[in-house]
Amino acid sequence: xKSALPKVLHHVGxxxxxxxxLETAEGLQPASITVVLGHQAEEIGAYLxxxxxxxxxxxxxxxxxxxxxxxxxxxxxxQQGTVxxxxxxxxxxxxxxxxxxxxxxxxxxxxxxxxxxDLANATGYGRIHRTNGSIDRxxxxxxxxxxxxxxxxxNSGIFAFDLGPLFPALRSIGSNNAxxxxxxxxxxxxxxxxxxxxDALKIDLGSELLGVNSREELAAINALLQDQRNQRLMxxxxxxxxxxxxxxxxxxxxxxxxxxYPNVYLEGRVRIGSGCELQAGxxxxxxxxxxxxxVQNYTxxxxxxxxxxxxxxxxxxxxxxxxxxxxxxxxxxxxLKKTRLGRGSKANHLAYxxxxxxxxxxxIGAGVITCNYDGVKKHQTIIEDGAFVGTDSQLVAPVRVxxxxxVAAGSSITEDVPPGALAIARSRQVNxxxxxxxxxxxxxxxxxxxxxxxxxx
Numbered sequence: 001x002k003s004a005l006p007k008v009l010h011h012v013g014x015x016x017x018x019x020x021x022l023e024t025a026e027g028l029q030p031a032s033i034t035v036v037l038g039h040q041a042e043e044i045g046a047y048l049x050x051x052x053x054x055x056x057x058x059x060x061x062x063x064x065x066x067x068x069x070x071x072x073x074x075x076x077x078x079q080q081g082t083v084x085x086x087x088x089x090x091x092x093x094x095x096x097x098x099x100x101x102x103x104x105x106x107x108x109x110x111x112x113x114x115x116x117x118d119l120a121n122a123t124g125y126g127r128i129h130r131t132n133g134s135i136d137r138x139x140x141x142x143x144x145x146x147x148x149x150x151x152x153x154x155n156s157g158i159f160a161f162d163l164g165p166l167f168p169a170l171r172s173i174g175s176n177n178a179x180x181x182x183x184x185x186x187x188x189x190x191x192x193x194x195x196x197x198x199d200a201l202k203i204d205l206g207s208e209l210l211g212v213n214s215r216e217e218l219a220a221i222n223a224l225l226q227d228q229r230n231q232r233l234m235x236x237x238x239x240x241x242x243x244x245x246x247x248x249x250x251x252x253x254x255x256x257x258x259x260x261y262p263n264v265y266l267e268g269r270v271r272i273g274s275g276c277e278l279q280a281g282x283x284x285x286x287x288x289x290x291x292x293x294x295v296q297n298y299t300x301x302x303x304x305x306x307x308x309x310x311x312x313x314x315x316x317x318x319x320x321x322x323x324x325x326x327x328x329x330x331x332x333x334x335x336l337k338k339t340r341l342g343r344g345s346k347a348n349h350l351a352y353x354x355x356x357x358x359x360x361x362x363x364i365g366a367g368v369i370t371c372n373y374d375g376v377k378k379h380q381t382i383i384e385d386g387a388f389v390g391t392d393s394q395l396v397a398p399v400r401v402x403x404x405x406x407v408a409a410g411s412s413i414t415e416d417v418p419p420g421a422l423a424i425a426r427s428r429q430v431n432x433x434x435x436x437x438x439x440x441x442x443x444x445x446x447x448x449x450x451x452x453x454x455x456x457x
Contacts, residue, residue, distance in 0.1 A: 001212075001215065006043050007213075008044065008089055009044065012091050012218060014249040014267055014268070015249075016047065020093075021087070021088055022035075024093055024094070024095050028098060028102070031081065032055060033055065034055045035055070035057075036057055036068045037058050041058055057074065059071045064175070065157070065183060065185075066183055069085060069166075069170060069184055079163055081163050082102060083162075084158075084160050085157075092225065094208060097208055104160075109197060111197050112188065113198075114135070114138070114201075115159070115201050116201070116203075117154060118202070122152050125141060127151040127154060128154065129151070135188065136188070136189070137189045138155045138188050140177065140178075140183060142177070143178055157184075165196060173186045226246075229250070229252075237256035238257075239258070240260050241262060245263050246263075249268055252269075255272060255275070255291065256274050258274060258278070261277075261278060267283070270286065270287060272289045272293075273293065275292045277295065278295045279297045283301070284300075287301045292308055293308070294311045294313075296314040297315070298315050299316040300316070303319075304320060306323075307324060307328065309326055310329070310330070312330045316332070318330065318336050322339050323340040324341050325340070325343040325345075327344045328342065328346065331347065334348070335352045335353070337352075337353070337354040340357050342361070342385070347364035351366065351367065352369045353381075354372040355379065355380050356372070356383065357382045359387070361385060362384075363387075365389055365392070365409065367392040368389050368392070370395045371397060379397035384403035384419065385403045387401045387402070387404065387406070387417075390406070390407050390408050390410070392409055394412045396413060400416045402417055402419030402421065403420070405419055406422045408422065411426055
């Protein structure tokens with residue numbers, strides 16, 4: 001990966017690669033989950049500390065996959081049951097597939113069952129070698145001859161093992177190979193030699209088993225994941241005008257008849273209602289939109305809620321902890337931060353509304369600013385129902401504008417405005433007649449004086 005970040009912590013589809021594998025493991029409802037840590041163990045362990053139900057063991061030094069699984073002996077040896085081995089860098093594997101693997105393992109009575117698939121290009125994968133149709137060994141790419149490399153059936157690295165014979169067999173694996181490592185697939189030959197049953201479950205959907213070993217593969221898997229998510233949205237009744245450009249996170253729900261334009265990003269926990277329209281370039285993060293919301297071009301919404309029938313944008317920024325209520329309008333270059341904009345209220349142009357509570361049917365004029373920060377603390381602005389705040393006004397918090405009150409354009413309001421009052425807070429206008437002519441005469445006299453001085457010198 002050529003990265004300081006551990007491979008399994010790189011993000012795909014908005015979450016670390018490892019998180020998908022852990023979710024699949026958790027879906028099995030197992031007695032325990034153990035992650036074998038090796039390279040960059042400290043960084044991965046810090047991430048896993050957020051999941052206290054997941055245990056860890058350390059592989060040090062790292063001597064191959066068989067050696068890695070052997071490190072779990074301190075946790076698992078002596079118990080009964082089935083061990084399911086997953087790879088930390090295979091994020092597309094579905095819970096249904098792993099459930100099929102476990103079911104097939106139990107049904108066949110096998111000691112070990114490996115998940116396989118056929119790949120058109122199997123380069124880099126261990127090959128499944130069969131005799132009379134039965135698997136007898138797995139040959140790693142580095143140790144494969146030309147004939148073996150022609151085999152298309154590959155080892156996914158995903159297994160189900162009976163726990164009883166597992167660790168004694170692991171201890172008998174040798175390292176007589178190109179890498180001088182203890183290969184887990186050698187367990188297959190050992191089991192065969194000991195008369196234990198080995199089986200394979202082959203699946204058709206090989207993309208599930210793709211791992212990440214480079215930035216290119218990371219991008220390819222991200223594209224596959226996005227395609228799957230977008231297909232699910234369209235199948236549920238959502239229109240994506242250009243699915244290839246829409247980015248959807250793993251915890252996103254969208255209602256029927258919503259239309260999503262190109263280059264829309266839905267990240268984190270997002271809930272979109274029915275009949276909405278999300279126009280090009282919009283980004284919605286950890287937010288909820290009710291039905292029939294219009295989000296116009298290049299609008300950003302974070303950690304906020306938007307009521308039914310609201311209209312946002314274009315170029316609107318809704319910052320965290322804001323609430324736009326039913327039918328409200330937030331327009332061009334308007335920014336809300338920790339603000340509630342009441343039902344039917346409008347702020348259509350070039351305004352900043354921070355730490356404010358704004359009632360219903362309020363009109364906020366162009367260029368209005370709530371001055372919420374005094375350099376030390378944030379303060380509240382309250383604008384009650386039906387108020388009108390004129391263009392280019394500043395409301396210096398803490399301040400309250402009463403119901404049905406008016407604030408004249410260009411005012412700087414520092415005191416509360418009573419309900420129904422008109423507040424005017426600006427200097428008296430003074431017109432000086434003939435000012436331009438006097439200025440022109442003064443400049444001409446100055447230029448003449450300069451010229452005379454230059455001539456005298």
